[in-house]
Amino acid sequence: MSEVTAPMAGKVIDVKVNVGDTVSEDDELIILEAMKMEMPLVAPTSGTVKEIKCKKGDSVGADDVLVVIE
Template sequence: MATTEVTSEVIGSVWKVEKAAGDALAEGDLIMILESMKMEIPVEAPVAGTLSELKVAPEDSVEEDQVLCLIES
């Protein structure tokens, strides 16, 4: 089992979370959408696996490179 940290590309806030902990993910699946500079920034699964932990919730502020969630694969 390997753990992959999914990080934020941008400074912004969490707008919508589309998956829940325990969900199975295919590579490229949409996990959440951030909001930054009036743009919606999709966060997609970089690898297939199981979403083991969500570290943010809607309206949370996020920093660049902040870990948003973990994927076990």
């Protein structure tokens, strides 16, 4: 099981996967906006999305767990 955490504080502007989706390594999961820059957060590994802990529009802090992949 691996967790995708926010690398910095920012705002979630898009969630590109749903629970149960199969993802490959480097697939885009979340688009985070920080410093007026959109940054894709990608899957660290291939697997199935087990849990999504944020939604579009959320403000998140550094190190917050956003997605859990199994």
